Amino acid sequence: MNKRDFIKKSGLGALGVALAPSFLQNLKHLGPQDRLRTAHIGLGVQGLADLQDTASHPAVEVVALCDVDATALANASARYPDAKTYTDYRTLLNEMKDEIDAVIVATPDHTHAPASLMAMEMDKPVYCQKPLTHFVSESREMKKMAAEKGLVTQMGIQVHSFYDYKLATLLIRDGIIGKVHTVRAWSPKEWGYNGPEPTGSDPIPEDLDWNLWLGTAPERPYKEGFYHPGAWRRIMDYGCGTLGDMGVHIFDTPYNALELDVPRTIMTECREPTGFGYPENNTVTYEFPGTDYTAESLKWVWYDGPGVPPEHEDLKLPGGEALHDQGAMFLGEKGKLYLPHFMLEPKLIVDGQYKEMDVEKYNLGTPVRNYASEGPKHYHEFVDACLGKGETSAPFDYAARLTETILLGTIAGRFPGETLHWDAKKARFKEGKANKFLKGKYRRF
Incomplete structure (x- = not known):
C-alpha cells in the first residue's frame, strides 16, 4: 500500500541528538516518564496524518489541537474529543504551556518557524514537518535554539526511517560505488505557478480565519483556489515549490549518506521570476565541498516539473528500462546506485548492467514496504526520544x-x-542582491 492509498483509505485525505539534562528536567513532572502529552498545530491532510501516527504510540496523550480552519479542527476533535481546541497557536501555547510536553507542527511552510520557535522558547520538544522553515534565517535560528536548550527535535521526513533509504545510506558509506562525484534527482510534481498574480478578492470561507492563516506573512486578499487549502505550496510568500516539497524527501538519503554540508554554489535554470509563484519547471545545480564519501567536490542536479527528468547519459538504465517518476541516481568511480522513490529497493549498476548486492550483512531485517506499518516509525522515534529512550x-x-x-x-x-x-560561515551570498531573500519581514497579526 502506498502513501496516497493509505491516506485515502484511512480518511486522512545515522544522525541524532543526545537527550540533554535540561530537557530531562523539563519532564520531571511526568514522574516515571511513561507518557507524553502532545499539542498539534495544523490539522489539514498532513497534520491529521501526523496526529494519527503520533497518537498511535501507546505513551502519547493528545491534549491540544489547533487549526485556523474550523472544519479541520472539528474533524480532529471528533477523533480526540478530550483534547482542548484552539484557532490561534499563540493562545494554545500560552494557556497550556504547563500542560503539554511536546509540540507537533504541520502548518503551511510560512508558519513552521513562528510556531516552532515559540514552542521551543518554552522548552518544548518539537516535531516539525518539512521543509523545516520558509527562510534560511529561520532554519539557522531553529538549529541554534534546539542546541542551546538541548531539546529533542525531529523534522517530518518519514522516509528517513524506512528500510530502502537506510539500505542506500549503508551501501554508499560502504563504498559500493566508490567516491561519488555526481547526484541527479528528480520529481515531475508541479508545485509551481506561471500565471499572473490574482486581482480582486473572494469571500472568505466561514470556517477559515484568514488573518491567522496568513500569520506573519504579508497580507493579501483571499482568493479561492490560490492559497487555502493546499495550493499555497505554489506561492512564494507561503510555500517552497516542488523543491521544498518532494525535494526534501528525495534529497534526504543522498544528503545524509554523503554527509554533506551546505553548498558552495547554486544555479537554477527556470523562467524569469514573477515575484508571486514559483516556476513550474526548475533545474537546480549545486556544487558541494567534498566529504569522506565524495570526490573533491560534488555536483548535484535537481529537476522538477512536468516532463522531467530529461534524457541524460547518467540516467540510463540497463536494457532501456524506464526510470521511475521520482528518484535519485548516485554516480561514483565504480558504478551507479539508483534509488527510486518511494519504498523501492536501491539498485547497483556497473558497466551498464544490474549487479547483485549482499545486503544481509547490514542486518536491516526483511524489507517492509507497507506505509501503514512503516509510516508511524519516524513519529514514534520522536516520542521515544522525548521519553529518554533513544535519539531522533x-x-x-x-x-x-x-x-x-x-x-x-x-x-x-x-x-x-x-x-x-x-x-x-557568514550566511551570506557573494552576490548582495540575493541576500534580501534570506529572511522575511514578519507581519504583526
Missing part, C-alpha cells in the same frame, strides 16, 4: 542544513541562469 534521526541540527540547501535553490530561481556563491 532527523534532528534540527541535520534538518536545518538540509533545509538551507533546499531554500538556497529556491532563492537562485529568482536569478535564473546566474551562479550564486554561498558563504556558509
Whole structure:
C-alpha cells in the first residue's frame, strides 16, 4: 500500500541528538516518564496524518489541537474529543504551556518557524514537518535554539526511517560505488505557478480565519483556489515549490549518506521570476565541498516539473528500462546506485548492467514496504526520544542544513541562469542582491 492509498483509505485525505539534562528536567513532572502529552498545530491532510501516527504510540496523550480552519479542527476533535481546541497557536501555547510536553507542527511552510520557535522558547520538544522553515534565517535560528536548550527535535521526513533509504545510506558509506562525484534527482510534481498574480478578492470561507492563516506573512486578499487549502505550496510568500516539497524527501538519503554540508554554489535554470509563484519547471545545480564519501567536490542536479527528468547519459538504465517518476541516481568511480522513490529497493549498476548486492550483512531485517506499518516509525522515534529512550534521526541540527540547501535553490530561481556563491560561515551570498531573500519581514497579526 502506498502513501496516497493509505491516506485515502484511512480518511486522512545515522544522525541524532543526545537527550540533554535540561530537557530531562523539563519532564520531571511526568514522574516515571511513561507518557507524553502532545499539542498539534495544523490539522489539514498532513497534520491529521501526523496526529494519527503520533497518537498511535501507546505513551502519547493528545491534549491540544489547533487549526485556523474550523472544519479541520472539528474533524480532529471528533477523533480526540478530550483534547482542548484552539484557532490561534499563540493562545494554545500560552494557556497550556504547563500542560503539554511536546509540540507537533504541520502548518503551511510560512508558519513552521513562528510556531516552532515559540514552542521551543518554552522548552518544548518539537516535531516539525518539512521543509523545516520558509527562510534560511529561520532554519539557522531553529538549529541554534534546539542546541542551546538541548531539546529533542525531529523534522517530518518519514522516509528517513524506512528500510530502502537506510539500505542506500549503508551501501554508499560502504563504498559500493566508490567516491561519488555526481547526484541527479528528480520529481515531475508541479508545485509551481506561471500565471499572473490574482486581482480582486473572494469571500472568505466561514470556517477559515484568514488573518491567522496568513500569520506573519504579508497580507493579501483571499482568493479561492490560490492559497487555502493546499495550493499555497505554489506561492512564494507561503510555500517552497516542488523543491521544498518532494525535494526534501528525495534529497534526504543522498544528503545524509554523503554527509554533506551546505553548498558552495547554486544555479537554477527556470523562467524569469514573477515575484508571486514559483516556476513550474526548475533545474537546480549545486556544487558541494567534498566529504569522506565524495570526490573533491560534488555536483548535484535537481529537476522538477512536468516532463522531467530529461534524457541524460547518467540516467540510463540497463536494457532501456524506464526510470521511475521520482528518484535519485548516485554516480561514483565504480558504478551507479539508483534509488527510486518511494519504498523501492536501491539498485547497483556497473558497466551498464544490474549487479547483485549482499545486503544481509547490514542486518536491516526483511524489507517492509507497507506505509501503514512503516509510516508511524519516524513519529514514534520522536516520542521515544522525548521519553529518554533513544535519539531522533532527523534532528534540527541535520534538518536545518538540509533545509538551507533546499531554500538556497529556491532563492537562485529568482536569478535564473546566474551562479550564486554561498558563504556558509557568514550566511551570506557573494552576490548582495540575493541576500534580501534570506529572511522575511514578519507581519504583526
